Amino acid sequence: MTQRIAILTSGGDAPGMNAAIRAAVRAGLARQLDMFGVRHGYAGLIAGDFRRLGAREVGGIIDRGGTMLGTSRCPEFLTDAGQQTAIRRLAEHEIAGLIVLGGNGSQHGSLALAQRGVAVIGIASTIDNDLAGSDVTLGATTALDVALEAISRLRVTAAAHGRVFLVEVMGRACGYLALMAGIAGGAEAIVIPEAEQSPEQVALAIQDAYRRGKSHAIVVIAEGAKHNADALARHFTEHAERLNFELRVTKLGHVQRGGSPGAFDRLSATLLGAEAIERWCGGEHGILLGLSGAHLTVSLLRDAVARPKPLQPQWLHLAHVLSR
Ligand code: ADP
Ligand code: F6P
Secondary structure (H helix, E strand, C coil), X not given: CCCEEEEEECCCCCCCHHHHHHHHHHHHHHCCCEEEEECCHHHHHHHCCEEECCCHHHCCCCXXXXXXXXXXXXXXXXXXXXXXXXXXXXXXXXXXXXXXEECHHHHHHHHHHHHCCCCEEEEEECCCCCCCCCCECECHHHHHHHHHHHHHHHHHHHHHHXXXXXXXXXXXXXXXXXXXXXXXXXXXEEEECCECCCHHHHHHHHHHHHHCCCCCEEEEEECCCCCCHHHHHHHHHHCHHHHCCCEEEEECHHHHCCCCCCHHHHHHHHHHHHHHHHHXXXXXXXXXXEEECCEEEEEEHHHHCCCCCCCCHHHHHHHHHHCC
16 A cells, blocks of 8 residues: 655744645655645644645645644643544554654654654754754744844834834744844844843843944844843833833734745755655654754754753854944
């Protein structure tokens, strides 16, 4: 019988997921595999929500953000019973291999399935870039571009009014998006969970920027920072008279996630989707496919999710130097 491979997308959708689905399906078909999609991530796996995917079903999606399969956060999959049901559904549908597109949480799920004997290959896909197994994850680059576009616009109005703008970006517990958006957006200060600062330290950085002759300031803040945009705004408002700067807050939120994937994410997704099939055909599983620069990387799932992703300290240093 022709072997069956299923693909699912889990957690937050990321630009490039569709391009990876398309590549995996068409590479699978070229290898005479039967390709299936699982709807809505692990929830669909537990519900047995599978659909066969042919070449035409994945047409016209390479440039679309989101995921044609749908995704979910699925608390039931965290339970023993949920995982057992998921494995039963795979067996019922005679699925021999599973490709999981998702971030840190989703790849913990991949590992749980792999440890129960499922032939899983993970593809690092999340705007958060929080997987140690990949220098950069699918979607992060496009999300960064969306954040940068917003920051450029905010700088225009910040300059016109001489204001301080607090711009909060996504990323969960990981400061990658904020740090990179801050550096590439020319921020006067960057606040991330990996290098916490008190509100007074941020206020000092802003005041110092004005003292050095700047007419306005952009502060990029990771949503996962202890002192996020709300906390900082509260502090600055309480001490408004003393601090003496006019403040506005913008939370970019989900707008960062829905962008059309840029060239890097489309090409990387295509490479990773097709490679997942090649690796599976070569007998490999229990692995995470990711990226280092433009190169594909392979790590064991258990290593890829075992440690938090470190931020490279030279970026932090550079951010400080360049904000002068
Ligand atoms: P992301 O993959 O974007 O980090 P989540 O952390 O929300 O998103 O994870 C997506 C889903 O993956 C969760 O809703 C859950 O079903 C599954 N998952 C998360 N963590 C684990 C875990 N430790 N073990 C098994 N499954 C997990
Ligand atoms: O994991 C991607 C992400 O966009 C995070 O940056 C953010 O914290 C979270 O998802 C938001 O989740 P939801 O879409 O469930 O509100």
